[in-house]
Amino acid sequence: xGVGGHARTKLIPAIQANGQQLAAVVSSQPxxxxxxxxxxxxxxxxxxxxxxxxxxxxxxxxALHFEQANLVLQNGFDLLLxxxxxxxxxxxxxxxxxxxxxxxxxxxxxxxxxTRLYSELLAVWATSRDRARRIEITFLIPIxxxxxxxxGTQITSSGLFDIGCxxxxxxxxxxxxxxxxxxxxxxxAGNPDKMRIGxxxxxxxxxxxxxxxxxxxxxxxxxxxxxxGEAICFAPFFYGRKADRSISTSRGGETRTRTxxxxxxxEVMLARPRDAWRRDQAGRSAQMIGVAGRLEELAREVxxxxxxxx
Numbered sequence: 001x002g003v004g005g006h007a008r009t010k011l012i013p014a015i016q017a018n019g020q021q022l023a024a025v026v027s028s029q030p031x032x033x034x035x036x037x038x039x040x041x042x043x044x045x046x047x048x049x050x051x052x053x054x055x056x057x058x059x060x061x062x063a064l065h066f067e068q069a070n071l072v073l074q075n076g077f078d079l080l081l082x083x084x085x086x087x088x089x090x091x092x093x094x095x096x097x098x099x100x101x102x103x104x105x106x107x108x109x110x111x112x113x114x115t116r117l118y119s120e121l122l123a124v125w126a127t128s129r130d131r132a133r134r135i136e137i138t139f140l141i142p143i144x145x146x147x148x149x150x151x152g153t154q155i156t157s158s159g160l161f162d163i164g165c166x167x168x169x170x171x172x173x174x175x176x177x178x179x180x181x182x183x184x185x186x187x188x189a190g191n192p193d194k195m196r197i198g199x200x201x202x203x204x205x206x207x208x209x210x211x212x213x214x215x216x217x218x219x220x221x222x223x224x225x226x227x228x229g230e231a232i233c234f235a236p237f238f239y240g241r242k243a244d245r246s247i248s249t250s251r252g253g254e255t256r257t258r259t260x261x262x263x264x265x266x267e268v269m270l271a272r273p274r275d276a277w278r279r280d281q282a283g284r285s286a287q288m289i290g291v292a293g294r295l296e297e298l299a300r301e302v303x304x305x306x307x308x309x310x
Contacts, residue, residue: 001047006082013266020270022039065086076100084161087292103278107284113241117243117245133227134222177287180201181199182298183301184199196213196214198269220239230250233247241265244259245261
């Protein structure tokens with residue numbers, strides 16, 4: 001459900017590459033656009049007609065997720081939900097309660113978690129955490145996609161949720177989900193096509209700097225700065241397509257870069273067995289609640305900054 005550019009260019013091709021069956025789509029588009037799948041105009045119709053072993057994949061705007069996820073999960077279907085899963089802590093908590101009452105799967109579809117580069121960062125972090133003094137996370141795009149929900153004026157359509165959910169989720173993944181964070185600057189506040197947001201904070205002795213939104217050039221990296229002056233950067237980090245990734249290590253004016261191929265993370269994510277999702281659902285759900293709550297807090301700060309713009 002939600003057959004926009006993301007679904008057409010990433011999700012559906014991954015389903016097909018895996019040899020999985022695209023059973024149906026929920027869309028107002030003409031049925032001729034989907035010759036190999038049933039087409040339902042409304043989610044309720046799909047829920048009523050599809051077999052119980054169907055997994056739903058929702059890729060609609062974040063503000064719609066709560067109502068749609070409730071409907072799917074309460075009817076006993078598994079659900080992969082595009083990030084960010086929810087825009088408030090309360091929404092996330094209520095949906096997690098549904099999942100605790102019946103044996104359904106709920107996945108927040110952060111594709112970068114299924115890359116080799118992500119695993120490499122986790123390995124470096126495990127051995128270097130006590131030496132880490134700063135984490136810099138940058139995710140900038142040169143232009144917001146036109147004709148999508150991202151052009152909306154509501155905060156839930158902004159880059160804070162669409163892009164900011166990535167670094168916030170990563171902090172949770174590495175055990176820094178409770179870090180003190182605050183919006184430090186907002187450029188072009190209130191303008192969804194240009195807005196750039198700086199977020200800073202700390203977790204113990206580790207300083208955190210996040211730069212997200214629209215910039216002059218594409219940038220997608222996570223850099224760890226250690227106490228001996230060494231910096232280790234991973235790029236492109238929040239990225240799902242099959243492509244080369246790099247790890248650059250700098251110290252004393254010298255930089256060494258190791259480049260390696262990474263598989264299509266959407267394919268890897270969608271091929272993960274159901275029992276694996278069930279085993280780690282409790283931990284993922286707790287993180288999902290935390291991420292939604294933190295985004296909600298930061299959204300209030302961005303709205304305050306936007307209100308000051310004449």
